Amino acid sequence: MTEPRSSLIVPLLKARVPAEIQLEFPLPAEEEPIRDPFAGDLYITYALEIADEGAPSGRRYEHVARRHCAELGVAPGELRRRAVINLRDLRPELGLSWYPDVRAVTVSLGGAAGRGTLESGLLLDDGFLEKLAQDVEGDLVVAVPARDVFVASGTGHPDGIDRLRWAVAQVWAQDRDAADPAWEVPAGNLLTHNLMVRRGGVWDVLPS
Structure with a gap:
């Protein structure tokens, strides 16, 4: 059928x-x-x-x-x-790659296939977000600088927040040769420089 x-x-x-x-x-x-x-x-x-x-x-x-x-x-x-x-x-397979030196994680959809094009859509999945929030201190903070990039940490991890800002800078870097190739995305997929914070189930922009 x-x-x-x-x-x-x-x-x-x-x-x-x-x-x-x-x-x-x-x-x-x-x-x-x-x-x-x-x-x-x-x-x-x-x-x-x-x-x-x-x-x-x-x-x-x-x-x-x-x-x-x-x-x-x-x-x-x-x-x-x-x-x-x-x-x-x-996208039943979620790939979570925690950084070894800070409390931050990159989430990918599609398992072994790597990043797809819908990772930022995870901002709408309340069930997944509640589980992810349990793995960090403070409120959940997410960077979605592009449609296919999702990096998370918590407000209780200043070094994690710094890593999210680093990821945003990598994605938005104008000099692609200087950027980490892992973060290169088509320009049409770019979204925002802002970090998003989730409090009480509601998203807002994290103050700089």
Whole structure:
């Protein structure tokens, strides 16, 4: 039996730009990708993850607009919950790589395949976040400088926070030859310089 297309919905985090680019011919409201606010300069969109051998990652993403919701049988208000469930199903393997010298961890989706494109979507998975928060002191702090980078520590680990800021700098480095190759990502995947802190189940920007 063919899986319903609703099982392909995944979360895609994006960053707001200082000034929205106005299209000469704006899309009709029903064609606009659905956006949900998140925290800081980040917001959530949703997409269908479709296998595509021609794409660099082997996958392509089609944004979900309001008109798609009826076709998919998913109400707009249910997209976030559905996307998180699908993320767990599509990426059942979590790779946690703790740094040996500080209390900080890099999380990857896809097991041996390495980083994918949806690691930042883990910011929406409350169950995973609650477990991860138990492994650090203080409030959970996460760096998602790019869509496929997720590095975490806690407010009780100043050296861990420094490592998160280092990871952000590596990802955003303009001189790619000077950056750690492990952090090189396509420019289109870049998200934010901010670190995010989770308090009482709510995300906010960690003050500098």
